[in-house]
Amino acid sequence: MSTSRKRPTVADLREMKGKRQLTMLRVMTLEEAEAAERAGIDIVSIPPELILNPQYRDAAPTLFSMPGDNFFEIGTGDDFVRWAFRMFKAGADCVYCSASYATIKRMADEAIPVVGHVGLIPSRKTWTGGFKAVGKTADSAMEIMEAVKQLEAAGAFGAEIEVVPVEVAEAISKRTSLFMLSMGAGTGCDAQYLFAEDILGTNRGHMPRHSKVYRNFAAEYERLQQERVAAFQEYVADVESGVYPEEKHIVRMDPAELDKFMKQLDVA
Known part of the structure; x- marks a missing residue:
């Protein structure tokens, strides 16, 4: 500084x-x-x-x-x-x-x-x-x-x-x-x-x-704690309903590589 x-x-x-x-x-x-x-x-x-x-x-x-x-x-x-x-x-x-x-x-x-x-x-x-x-x-x-x-x-x-x-x-x-x-x-x-x-x-x-x-930081801390609880509750609801994860949150495999992988799995 x-x-x-x-x-x-x-x-x-x-x-x-x-x-x-x-x-x-x-x-x-x-x-x-x-x-x-x-x-x-x-x-x-x-x-x-x-x-x-x-x-x-x-x-x-x-x-x-x-x-x-x-x-x-x-x-x-x-x-x-x-x-x-x-x-x-x-x-x-x-x-x-x-x-x-x-x-x-x-x-x-x-x-x-x-x-x-x-x-x-x-x-x-x-x-x-x-x-x-x-x-x-x-x-x-x-x-x-x-x-x-x-x-x-x-x-x-x-x-x-x-x-x-x-x-x-x-x-x-x-x-x-x-x-x-x-x-x-x-x-x-x-x-x-x-x-x-x-x-x-x-x-x-x-x-x-x-x-x-x-x-009055205590009131702000309490507000943030309530927001923290609410955010966690929304996350629970998203997981239970299947809303999370969305497509943007995951990685996809190339179809050709996926096909190759699946065949190897079957042989294994």
Whole structure:
């Protein structure tokens, strides 16, 4: 794919901090990645297997791409380092890590750009009361600020901040060098982050407050499924009635060769 747009580096993102809102998506497929590329999205979060697909960078040459997985799927700090090197070899620009500060430091010490997570962290939701906003009191907001400081000290370059009051997120973003990715935390951060499945209307589970649906792909998928069933039913009916195959679907043998063949069969 030809493009005049340049893929940003970590240094570029740091330079842009506080200057404009960037856009970020969680995409799961090559088709979604290509659509994000063509739409001008800045940053994508992707499953590790997507960056390992040899076709990924052809589909998304300028997307700043962040593979990530739950920390318990990867393992220890050393496991994370090996995993991260594999991601970078495949074309990643940074990695997401919700594991310990020590694990983040282990990667940062190897000059691996790491994005951490503060606020509502799905893999740790039991500690903050489940899927709900975090930081609504002064004390809990200060805990988020302390977590950001810990990420800074560990060497992370950015952090996802999820479902935190907008006032808290903005105040923290102004006081940290981390590049802050807002998921439901308002415009006081450096990028807005949504899931493609929410934007496209394919999510039929819980819809977060911060999500926004722009298309109804689920209805289109259902329509296509009904068309798929109808086409298969028509095929069954054609076979049963003898309508399929028609003359145009088959190959005929030259009559002379057919006669020769039949005589050989009789001899056999």
